[in-house]
């Protein structure tokens with residue numbers, strides 16, 4: 001029938017006019033990220049970390065820089081833990097390699113910066129990559 005396409009199109013438009021929007025008004029409104037989100041930076045729990053270095057060993061791109069020292073009790077302790085975001089592949093190997101679940105991804109996806117140095121995150125000094 002002549003004009004059926006037009007009627008169908010208008011009905012879709014009318015339905016959309018009265019339905020809930022699929023978009024949010026960012027940055028005032030933010031959608032929650034999923035539980036499997038990989039991004040932002042590494043959130044390090046210093047209490048859980050045993051300074052074994054397995055995360056850095058598992059990293060294929062040397063994106064984790066860590067240093068350790070021996071404490072008076074003979075245990076290893078972290079002295080440095082940096083996540084180099086510009087070379088990170090977000091492959092998750094480091095998180096999977098950690099035997100104590102000491103590292104997780106932050107839920108922060110607003111990690112852009114003007115300089116390269118700001119992309120190197122000192123995970124011991126920041127909580128969840130907050131700057």
Ligand code: SF4
Nearest residue numbers: 059088089091092094
């Ligand atoms: S996600 Fe992959 S590339 Fe990034 S720090 Fe972990 S192991 Fe390295």
Ligand code: SF4
Nearest residue numbers: 049050052053055098
């Ligand atoms: S693998 Fe886990 S426990 Fe070992 S140094 Fe890395 S964050 Fe710490």
